[in-house]
Amino acid sequence: MPEAIEQDNTQLRLHEITRALNSGMFVHVRRMLAHMAPCDIALLLESSPHKGRTVLWQLVDSDLQGDILEELSEDVRNGIISQMDPALIAAATEDMDDDDLAEMLRSLPDTIYQEVIGSMASQDRERAALALSYPEESAGAIMNTDTVTIRPDVTLDVVLRYLRLKGELPEGTDELYVVDKDNCFIGAVSLALLLTRSPDLTVRTVMDDHCESIPVTMDESEVAQLFERHNWISAPVVDEHQHLLGRITIDDIVDVIREDAEHSMMSMAGLDDEEDTFAPVVKSTKRRSVWLGVNLITALLAAFVASFFESTLDILPVLAVLNGIVPSMGGVAGSQTLTLVIRGMAVGHINQANQRFLLAKEFAIGALNGVLWALLIAGVVALWKWDFTLGCVIAFAMFMNLLAAGIAGASIPLFLKRLNIDPALAGGVVLTTVTDIVGIFAFLGTATWFLLP
Amino acid sequence: MPEAIEQDNTQLRLHEITRALNSGMFVHVRRMLAHMAPCDIALLLESSPHKGRTVLWQLVDSDLQGDILEELSEDVRNGIISQMDPALIAAATEDMDDDDLAEMLRSLPDTIYQEVIGSMASQDRERAALALSYPEESAGAIMNTDTVTIRPDVTLDVVLRYLRLKGELPEGTDELYVVDKDNCFIGAVSLALLLTRSPDLTVRTVMDDHCESIPVTMDESEVAQLFERHNWISAPVVDEHQHLLGRITIDDIVDVIREDAEHSMMSMAGLDDEEDTFAPVVKSTKRRSVWLGVNLITALLAAFVASFFESTLDILPVLAVLNGIVPSMGGVAGSQTLTLVIRGMAVGHINQANQRFLLAKEFAIGALNGVLWALLIAGVVALWKWDFTLGCVIAFAMFMNLLAAGIAGASIPLFLKRLNIDPALAGGVVLTTVTDIVGIFAFLGTATWFLLP
Numbered sequence: 001m002p003e004a005i006e007q008d009n010t011q012l013r014l015h016e017i018t019r020a021l022n023s024g025m026f027v028h029v030r031r032m033l034a035h036m037a038p039c040d041i042a043l044l045l046e047s048s049p050h051k052g053r054t055v056l057w058q059l060v061d062s063d064l065q066g067d068i069l070e071e072l073s074e075d076v077r078n079g080i081i082s083q084m085d086p087a088l089i090a091a092a093t094e095d096m097d098d099d100d101l102a103e104m105l106r107s108l109p110d111t112i113y114q115e116v117i118g119s120m121a122s123q124d125r126e127r128a129a130l131a132l133s134y135p136e137e138s139a140g141a142i143m144n145t146d147t148v149t150i151r152p153d154v155t156l157d158v159v160l161r162y163l164r165l166k167g168e169l170p171e172g173t174d175e176l177y178v179v180d181k182d183n184c185f186i187g188a189v190s191l192a193l194l195l196t197r198s199p200d201l202t203v204r205t206v207m208d209d210h211c212e213s214i215p216v217t218m219d220e221s222e223v224a225q226l227f228e229r230h231n232w233i234s235a236p237v238v239d240e241h242q243h244l245l246g247r248i249t250i251d252d253i254v255d256v257i258r259e260d261a262e263h264s265m266m267s268m269a270g271l272d273d274e275e276d277t278f279a280p281v282v283k284s285t286k287r288r289s290v291w292l293g294v295n296l297i298t299a300l301l302a303a304f305v306a307s308f309f310e311s312t313l314d315i316l317p318v319l320a321v322l323n324g325i326v327p328s329m330g331g332v333a334g335s336q337t338l339t340l341v342i343r344g345m346a347v348g349h350i351n352q353a354n355q356r357f358l359l360a361k362e363f364a365i366g367a368l369n370g371v372l373w374a375l376l377i378a379g380v381v382a383l384w385k386w387d388f389t390l391g392c393v394i395a396f397a398m399f400m401n402l403l404a405a406g407i408a409g410a411s412i413p414l415f416l417k418r419l420n421i422d423p424a425l426a427g428g429v430v431l432t433t434v435t436d437i438v439g440i441f442a443f444l445g446t447a448t449w450f451l452l453p
Numbered sequence: 454m455p456e457a458i459e460q461d462n463t464q465l466r467l468h469e470i471t472r473a474l475n476s477g478m479f480v481h482v483r484r485m486l487a488h489m490a491p492c493d494i495a496l497l498l499e500s501s502p503h504k505g506r507t508v509l510w511q512l513v514d515s516d517l518q519g520d521i522l523e524e525l526s527e528d529v530r531n532g533i534i535s536q537m538d539p540a541l542i543a544a545a546t547e548d549m550d551d552d553d554l555a556e557m558l559r560s561l562p563d564t565i566y567q568e569v570i571g572s573m574a575s576q577d578r579e580r581a582a583l584a585l586s587y588p589e590e591s592a593g594a595i596m597n598t599d600t601v602t603i604r605p606d607v608t609l610d611v612v613l614r615y616l617r618l619k620g621e622l623p624e625g626t627d628e629l630y631v632v633d634k635d636n637c638f639i640g641a642v643s644l645a646l647l648l649t650r651s652p653d654l655t656v657r658t659v660m661d662d663h664c665e666s667i668p669v670t671m672d673e674s675e676v677a678q679l680f681e682r683h684n685w686i687s688a689p690v691v692d693e694h695q696h697l698l699g700r701i702t703i704d705d706i707v708d709v710i711r712e713d714a715e716h717s718m719m720s721m722a723g724l725d726d727e728e729d730t731f732a733p734v735v736k737s738t739k740r741r742s743v744w745l746g747v748n749l750i751t752a753l754l755a756a757f758v759a760s761f762f763e764s765t766l767d768i769l770p771v772l773a774v775l776n777g778i779v780p781s782m783g784g785v786a787g788s789q790t791l792t793l794v795i796r797g798m799a800v801g802h803i804n805q806a807n808q809r810f811l812l813a814k815e816f817a818i819g820a821l822n823g824v825l826w827a828l829l830i831a832g833v834v835a836l837w838k839w840d841f842t843l844g845c846v847i848a849f850a851m852f853m854n855l856l857a858a859g860i861a862g863a864s865i866p867l868f869l870k871r872l873n874i875d876p877a878l879a880g881g882v883v884l885t886t887v888t889d890i891v892g893i894f895a896f897l898g899t900a901t902w903f904l905l906p
Contacts, residue, residue, distance in 0.1 A: 011804055018806040039682040047802045049810045071682070160648065169645040172686065174627060191644040192622040195613065228711070229492040229524070231704040233625065233686055250703050251684040254710060258681070261714030262796060268718070269792035270785070277797040278807065281817045285825075288789050288818070292782060292826060299781040300833065306774045313770040320766040320773030321759045324889075327777070328752040329745060332723070336741050339722035343715060344730040349500045351464055353471040354731065357502045364734045365741070372738075373745060380753065436777075 014044050021052060030059045038064050042071035049278045050079060057083075066092035070100040074107050075276035081108065086115035094124060099142045099252060102131035139223050140216040142256065143237045143246035146170035149179045150203055152186060157199035159189075172249040174233045178207050185213050185236050185244040213238045216245055223248060224256040225348055264342055267424035270294070294429055302327070302436040309444035312452060318385060319447050322394060325377065326443050330401035330435030333369055337362050337409025338427050345413060345423065359410050366406020370399035393450055397442035404438040405431075467497050474505055483512045491517050495524035502731045503532060510536075519545035523553040527560050528729035539565060543572035546581075552595045552705060555584035592676050593669040595709065596690045596699035599623035602632045603656055605639060610652035612642075625702040627686045631660050638666050638689050638697040666691045669698055676701060677709040678801050717795055720877035723747070747882055755780070755889040762897035765905060771838060772900050775847060778830065779896050783854035783888030786822055790815050790862025791880050798866060798876065812863050819859020823852035846903055850895035857891040858884075 013032070020029050033041060033056075041060060045053050045068070057080055060068065069077055069092055081089055081104075093101055093116070105113060105128055117125060127145075134140025148169060150159050159176070163169070176194070178187040187207035197206050213236045214223055227235065227250060234249045266275060270291025275284075306313075306323070313320050341358070344350040350358065374395035382391030412430050413423035466485070473482045486494060486509075494513060498506050498521070510533055513521065522530055522545055534542055534557075546554055546569070558566060558581055570578060580598075587593025601622060603612050612629070616622070629647070631640040640660035650659050666689045667676055680688065680703060687702045719728060723744025728737075759766075759776070766773050794811070797803040803811065827848035835844030865883050866876035 011801070015804060015806045037683070039684075043682065043801065046800075047804060047807055049807065049814075163648045164651070167649050169649060172684070173645055174686070191648060192626055194648060195616045195644060196620055196622060198617070228707055229496065230490070231492075231625070233627070233703065250686065250707075254681055254703075254707060257707060257711055258714060261711060261718070265714070265718035265721070266792060266796065268721075269789050271789055271792060275793060277793055277802050277811070278814070281814055281821065284814070285818050285821045288786070289822065289825065291789065292785055292822065295782060295785040296778075296826065296830070299778040302777055302781075303774050306777070310770050310774055313766070313773040317763050317767040317770070317773070320770070320776065321756050321763055323773065324755055324759070324777060324780070325749075325752040328755075329748060332745055332748040333741070336722050336724055336744065339719060339724060340728060340730055343719065347499075348464070348496065349730055351468060351500060353468045354500055354502065358730065361502075361731070361734055361737070365738050368734065368738045369742065369745065372742065373749065376749070 010040060014047060017044060021055060026059060033059055034061060038067035039071050042068050045072060046076055050280055053080060054083060066095045069104060070096055075279065078107055086112060087119045089116045090119035093120065098127055098131040098144050101128055102141060105132060106136060134216060137220045139214050139218045139220060139237050139248060142220055142252045143248050145246040147244060147247050148173060148176045150176050152178050152204040153202060155200055155202050156194060156197055159194060160199060172234060172251060177236050177244055178203055179244050183244055184242045185238050187211055214248060220256050221260050224253050227253045260346060264346055264424040267422060268428050298429060298433045301433060302440060305437050305440045309448060312444060312448045316451060319444060323443060326397045326401050327436045327439035329373060329398060330405040330439045331432050333402050334405035334409040334431045334435050335428060337406055338413060338431055341410055341413045342424050342427060355414060362406040362410035366403040370402035373402060374399040389450060393446045394443060396446050400442040401435060401439040405435050408434040463493060467500060470497060474508060479512060486512055487514060491520035492524050495521050498525060499529055503733050506533060507536060519548045522557060523549055528732065531560055539568035540572045542569045546573065547577060551580055551584040551597050554581055555594060558585060559589060587669060590673045592667050592671045592673060592690050592701060595673055595705045596701050598699040600697065600700050601626060601629045603629050605631050605657040606655060608653060608655050609647060609650060612647060613652060625687060625704060630689050630697055631656055632697050636697055637695045638691050640664055667701060673709050674713050677706050680706045713799060717799055717877040720875060721881050751882060751886045754886065755893060758890050758893050762901060765897060765901045769904060772897060776896060779850045779854050780889045780892035782826060782851060783858040783892045784885050786855050787858035787862040787884045787888050788881060790859055791866060791884055794863055794866045795877050795880060808867060815859040815863035819856040823855035826855060827852040842903060846899045847896060849899055853895040854888060854892040858888050861887040
């Protein structure tokens with residue numbers, strides 16, 4: 001009898017294993033692992049501190065290691081592989097899909113890579129060499145070569161007999177590809193069609209010859225957008241002469257979509273998107289310090305700008321108290337725009353044609369926001385500090401900075417993209433530099449002009 | 454002949470249409486739209502300013518409107534629907550999948566909803582009522598009822614003949630579901646199996662009876678995690694008695710994955726994840742102002758804390774110049790931790806068992822970061838302001854704040870989740886409140902203690 005999945009079934013089991021592991025009940029853990037699917041073991045490894053991973057890995061059935069490695073994120077996989085014998089790694093690669101194999105080999109350190117390649121069976125080595133020949137993040141790098149091809153002139157009955165002889169279809173096969181004698185892709189026949197059409201018909205009459213194929217050089221994110229728009233389950237990959245090279249399946253596309261979406265979020269916090277939640281402390285500290293260093297420079301820059309106004313601050317210490325408000329609001333308003341534009345670029349909604357409209361729109365929002373929050377802060381400050389002129393000064397600074405935030409938030413990512421710099425990574429820091437400096441200048445500068453005796 | 458997709462084909466075409474639209478060449482635009490797939494027209498609408506959308510929509514063939522509405526995001530769809538006649542909306546819903554239909558109906562304003570339901574054919578109305586009976590974001594809400602079911606005791610040959618009689622399978626069908634006489638789900642037979650196994654075998658002997666089924670009440674994000682882990686293309690949905698209710702297909706799961714991943718990123722900037730890049734200015738301003746208001750309160754809170762030290766700032770204006778550095782570094786370090794934990798929670802890597810480890814790890818990183826950046830800032834400030842004690846004061850504040858940032862970044866999302874508050878939405882603002890206040894207190898407080906004459 002099939003079992004309905006309990007809501008927390010997996011989480012409960014993971015919890016139990018972790019407890020057993022902590023109490024040193026290794027035999028019990030090994031027995032539990034033997035009943036788990038590779039994907040669940042992968043989840044367990046991802047959720048474990050790095051020390052626990054090493055112990056767990058030694059308790060895993062070695063036949064499953066290849067399947068588990070396929071499911072792990074790069075960081076976690078590298079941590080495990082670095083402690084494995086190259087011959088064992090080579091053995092684990094035997095059952096891997098071409099694309100996962102290539103991805104894993106790419107991430108190996110050079111010395112281990114050589115040893116692993118050396119220990120592989122010759123056919124696997126050829127398979128690896130082919131997969132590695134396509135650039136990373138291209139359609140070629142996420143494609144599999146296990147396509148089932150048929151000729152256009154045979155009848156469906158012949159195809160049906162051929163499939164029954166074959167006995168098995170590669171995982172995730174939803175259509176067979178029709179090729180001519182030069183192996184050029186000319187159409188596709190879905191399994192559903194094979195099952196519902198009369199066996200006397202020829203392949204040519206039933207095949208979908210408007211079926212789109214993917215150039216092997218296309219960027220994986222573009223491929224993912226096509227899959228998403230067209231609701232594909234798999235798609236054929238061809239070279240520039242329409243020769244069929246392989247196919248891309250939806251499971252790999254799901255990974256690309258997840259990674260792309262996470263990439264923006266992680267990059268905006270200055271994190272690597274493969275960053276492992278349970279990595280060792282020193283490794284995590286090192287990785288994150290780059291971003292803190294960049295931020296220190298911008299913070300010092302802001303302090304440097306403020307230092308021009310030290311004599312003003314000396315006379316009016318109340319300015320020091322209020323000085324953080326305007327940059328803070330500018331930062332938030334700017335990062336709203338920035339996030340929206342980065343998302344819009346990632347899903348392909350922003351192009352040459354609508355850029356100008358977008359800038360004008362964010363300029364207008366900045367102005368509207370500016371008026372709104374300027375009036376509010378003027379009221380608050382005038383009442384709090386009982387100083388109407390001070391209220392006007394901070395209102396002016398607020399308006400200027402929210403306007404600057406709107407313009408900067410919309411234009412910085414477009415500008416960075418033109419320079420081929422990842423806007424998700426660099427956008428935030430450039431933006432806060434702008435809103436900090438404009439905010440401080442506008443507030444302290446106006447105050448110096450109007451308030452100094 | 455099938456065509457390989459040019460890298461920028463779609464974008465180029467969109468650009469051309471936008472240009473034609475702007476020059477008022479409506480007949481030309483209508484002709485171009487007639488040759489485009491619904492998904493491409495949807496992309497065009499998403500990438501157009503709201504005024505352009507209205508014009509475009511009137512040029513679209515009304516037969517395609519249902520398919521296009523299915524592909525649009527909620528915000529854009531609502532904008533278009535609000536200008537449509539309810540009878541036309543009802544007509545457009547005829548070809549929609551159950552789940553898309555329910556999603557659209559849910560997002561309609563009450564008055565339009567009543568009119569649309571009133572104009573629908575009775576069978577569509579029943580279909581809609583059923584789909585709407587499941588809670589939003591549950592498995593039931595993203596399921597379709599178009600399953601193909603077979604009995605366990607017939608031979609494959611009977612199934613094959615049945616399918617040929619049926620003539621067509623629902624889109625995205627990769628397996629048939631086996632049910633008993635009470636419509637209880639007992640297993641699945643893939644199309645690939647049907648094609649490769651001997652027709653004399655019975656369904657029972659070839660079916661996969663370990664196939665997992667999804668409870669109709671399961672949360673859609675959990676369903677998506679299962680699909681992702683198991684590389685499913687579709688999965689059966691059952692009620693609490695194992696009765697087969699429908700199936701979920703990977704195309705809907707892809708939407709869930711994309712939305713979940715975007716949700717975190719958008720929420721962290723205080724944006725709605727359905728936020729439309731090209732919405733009208735006033736609407737966008739209103740939506741974003743909530744977040745700016747919340748931020749203004751935290752900024753005023755920080756100013757209020759700083760105002761305790763106004764007399765200190767009066768004597769030592771250099772503190773005002775440096776006062777932004779420590780809170781800024783705390784904010785960045787904290788949001789790195791926060792982002793990592795929110796991502797970890799979203800992909801299911803963080804659970805009861807490893808929470809304590811995570812807190813300890815982030816505490817250690819905070820301490821390590823604290824020492825590192827405290828030493829650096831001490832050096833910079835001591836040299837810049839030629840004041841060793843001042844360097845020590847800012848170093849101490851930096852250490853304390855980075856430690857606080859690590860602890861707050863890891864514990865705030867865990868804490869918010871326990872209170873059933875979305876950590877992606879509220880986490881950032883709670884965090885900056887903590888790092889701002891700790892940063893200001895630590896810096897100005899220590900300075901008051903040690904530096905005042």
